[in-house]
């Protein structure tokens with residue numbers, strides 16, 4: 001196991017200091033690999049430094065895209081305004097911002113590793129592993145194409161909230177990207193909800209966490225995700241939730257896939273919830 005250690009780490013959100021601390025705590029085995037569950041940046045104090053740290057790790061660290069990473073792409077192209085709690089100024093003012101943005105838009109939405117499917121937010125219950133990876137690839141191809149800015153202008157919106165294989169064009173891509181980077185709750189038929197951000201117990205009766213929709217077709221693979229800080233750490237045989245609210249004064253968490261050993265660092269509160 002020592003030569004194959006693969007760690008997945010929850011949302012960094014610009015908390016480079018805690019990321020460095022966590023890295024120091026991980027057993028430093030040769031061949032160690034990292035996958036980050038997205039939202040590398042924003043809300044925390046060191047977005048630029050966090051991005052630089054991850055980029056400098058090269059092939060040793062991979063990341064999936066999160067909603068805050070996509071927000072930076074949109075802001076950088078003048079498609080969305082900065083929000084008052086955004087901490088993206090240092091990236092936007094960086095002399096090499098084009099290189100940083102370009103690197104970010106070439107990251108995947110989903111990674112398959114040792115029968116684990118790693119995404120930022122969720123996977124729609126109608127999708128099996130192969131379909132999820134193929135659909136992630138559709139959005140990745142668009143983001144990496146010459147049409148990426150046009151796509152970002154069409155990315156925002158909550159509809160269509162329910163997947164259909166017949167979806168086409170920007171509606172199809174929007175549904176896919178909302179599932180991978182924003183979903184928390186769904187209705188029993190897999191329709192996504194974007195209004196509730198609290199923990200799993202907070203939703204009205206007709207909603208359930210996306211991973212509890214009956215008949216979810218990725219039940220045969222372990223889905224690892226971040227995004228949902230109010231859900232917190234969840235470890236089930238086929239599910240690992242890793243956003244333990246680093247930026248909100250919680251913890252930054254890494255899990256070693258081979259044996260599910262957990263490594264955590266306590267984080268100072270960078271943002272006040274609510």
Ligand SMILES: Nc1ncnc2c1ncn2[C@@H]1O[C@H](COP(=O)(O)OP(=O)(O)OP(=O)(O)OP(=O)(O)OC[C@H]2O[C@@H](n3cnc4c(N)ncnc43)[C@H](O)[C@@H]2O)[C@@H](O)[C@H]1O
Pocket residue numbers: 066067068070071080083155156157177178181182197198227228229230245248272273274
């Ligand atoms: N296709 C698309 N459509 C729309 N937007 C897109 C998009 N693609 C990208 N975006 C972008 O997404 C960005 C974020 O959207 P937001 O809507 O602002 O993000 P969020 O859901 O609040 O969640 P976040 O990702 O920060 O999750 P967390 O669980 O940490 O936090 C969730 C909540 O939990 C609360 N919370 C955290 N810890 C808490 C605690 N201990 N107690 C109580 N509440 C807590 C926080 O206050 C927070 O409100 C926007 O900038 C937007 O532009």
